[in-house]
Amino acid sequence: MEFSTMMNLLMSGLFFTxxxxxxxxxxxxxxxxxxxxxxxxxxxxxxxVTRFYISVMRGTPLMLQLMALMFGPYYLLGLNMGNDxxxxxxxxxxxxxxxxxxxxxxxxxxxxxxxxxxxxxxxLGYSRGQTFMKIVLPQVVKRILPAMSNxxxxxxxDTSLAxxxxxxxxxxxxxxxxxxxxxxxxxxxxxAIYWVLNLVIEVVLTRIEKRLNxxxx
Amino acid sequence: xxxxxxxxxxxxxxxxxxxxxxxxxxxxxxxxxxxxxEVVAIIGxxxxxxxxxxxxCTLLERLDGGxxxxxxxxxxxxxxxxxxxxxxxVLKEAKSRFGLVFQNFNLFPHYTVxxxxxxxxxxxxxxxxxxxxxxxxxxxxxxGLEGKEGMVPCELSGGQQQRVAIARALALNPDVLFFxxxxxxxxxxxxxxxxxxxxxxxxERMTMVIVTHEMSFARDVADHIxxxxxGVIVEEGPASEVINHPQHNRTxxxxxxxxx
Numbered sequence: 212m213e214f215s216t217m218m219n220l221l222m223s224g225l226f227f228t229x230x231x232x233x234x235x236x237x238x239x240x241x242x243x244x245x246x247x248x249x250x251x252x253x254x255x256x257x258x259x260v261t262r263f264y265i266s267v268m269r270g271t272p273l274m275l276q277l278m279a280l281m282f283g284p285y286y287l288l289g290l291n292m293g294n295d296x297x298x299x300x301x302x303x304x305x306x307x308x309x310x311x312x313x314x315x316x317x318x319x320x321x322x323x324x325x326x327x328x329x330x331x332x333x334x335l336g337y338s339r340g341q342t343f344m345k346i347v348l349p350q351v352v353k354r355i356l357p358a359m360s361n362x363x364x365x366x367x368x369d370t371s372l373a374x375x376x377x378x379x380x381x382x383x384x385x386x387x388x389x390x391x392x393x394x395x396x397x398x399x400x401x402x403a404i405y406w407v408l409n410l411v412i413e414v415v416l417t418r419i420e421k422r423l424n425x426x427x428x
Numbered sequence: 429x430x431x432x433x434x435x436x437x438x439x440x441x442x443x444x445x446x447x448x449x450x451x452x453x454x455x456x457x458x459x460x461x462x463x464x465x466e467v468v469a470i471i472g473x474x475x476x477x478x479x480x481x482x483x484x485c486t487l488l489e490r491l492d493g494g495x496x497x498x499x500x501x502x503x504x505x506x507x508x509x510x511x512x513x514x515x516x517x518v519l520k521e522a523k524s525r526f527g528l529v530f531q532n533f534n535l536f537p538h539y540t541v542x543x544x545x546x547x548x549x550x551x552x553x554x555x556x557x558x559x560x561x562x563x564x565x566x567x568x569x570x571x572g573l574e575g576k577e578g579m580v581p582c583e584l585s586g587g588q589q590q591r592v593a594i595a596r597a598l599a600l601n602p603d604v605l606f607f608x609x610x611x612x613x614x615x616x617x618x619x620x621x622x623x624x625x626x627x628x629x630x631x632e633r634m635t636m637v638i639v640t641h642e643m644s645f646a647r648d649v650a651d652h653i654x655x656x657x658x659g660v661i662v663e664e665g666p667a668s669e670v671i672n673h674p675q676h677n678r679t680x681x682x683x684x685x686x687x688x
Binding site for chain 2: 428
């Protein structure tokens with residue numbers, strides 16, 4: 212097999228990898244806010260249910276969660292979900308799992324904002340929504356960025372778990388190539404690509420961190 | 429500051445205020461009224477209820493009993509011995525009547541000086557941009573903060589930060605300004621520059637209620653002094669009288685801790 216053919220296959224895998232990555236971020240970043248707010252809610256049952264959800268998401272393997280979503284409809288309800296279900300199961304699984312992690316990071320950030328900030332906003336007449344969006348959230352973003360970087364980098368690597376659903380993302384392609392070519396090279400190249408992707412993410416996030424360094428508190 | 433003259437216009441009127449935290453009764457039947465142009469200083473030992481009184485007046489805490497009104501706007505009325513608060517719109521209206529300056533400034537660290545001052549007038553009061561910015565610039569000049577518009581709070585000294593906080597409170601054009609130990613987080617030199625600004629406001633007949641540990645400042649600036657201890661007003665009266673000729677032993681004992 213020619214090198215370019217191998218690269219083409221890996222690149223087609225990279226397309227799915229990127230798709231999982233961005234779908235997860237687009238879904239889990241905002242969902243995490245909702246989960247964090249529910250977790251901190253003064254409504255006890257809601258807070259408790261959310262806590263349980265976070266605990267399960269963080270306490271069981273993502274691979275197991277993906278399998279449960281993939282085959283649950285068939286085993287539990289006898290439903291045949293069709294060929295494209297794996298993509299939906301994959302998106303839902305990743306989003307639900309990462310939203311739980313993001314929510315806990317958001318919560319730590321939100322709870323680290325001093326009471327005085329809320330009180331100042333309240334006395335100035337800001338509504339609760341304004342206080343959150345204008346005063347709390349921007350400060351939270353700065354505080355949680357290092358922790359978020361960690362999660363986002365982990366997500367790049369976790370996309371390889373879609374392998375168990377039969378989605379031909381980059382790791383699945385590399386594995387198939389390695390088997391058919393009896394060669395380590397596909398793994399080495401895939402590994403290099405993951406690393407470069409994360410390098411780019413590191414650089415971008417560090418740049419954002421620097422931009423937010425115009426103030427400290 | 430005359431609680432007996434109920435017909436006189438009062439910008440702040442608190443009557444028979446009670447507040448407890450659990451079993452701890454922090455305010456026991458406190459009444460006070462603040463008239464236009466008046467400067468009231470509240471002094472007394474820590475834990476005496478001064479800060480709680482101020483927090484109740486600024487709606488950061490809710491009274492258990494008693495009434496609270498800003499001029500003609502009744503915020504809390506008495507209902508069978510319990511304080512009953514008005515609707516959200518009443519509370520919102522009340523917040524436009526007063527400003528509060530905190531001990532720790534509580535500026536928004538991610539906003540520039542200018543945005544700290546203009547954001548609430550623009551987005552809470554929804555006033556016009558030009559008017560708000562012109563007023564903000566005038567306030568900054570008055571506070572001696574020209575040229576600091578674009579800076580963020582962490583680039584300023586504590587005294588400058590507190591002056592920004594005063595400008596931020598004034599930008600909403602409140603009827604009355606509350607200060608919660610505005611110089612307690614500052615060293616003597618920075619204290620001086622903040623007190624100077626408050627003195628200037630007093631000279632302009634800005635109505636103010638100031639919780640403070642600066643006795644000589646209280647005597648010079650306040651029209652009326654309230655000495656609080658143990659959740660009650662122990663003694664009150666014209667500033668020089670309370671400071672120079674205290675009538676109660678507790679007031680005397682407290683004032684002995686300070687050199688005048």
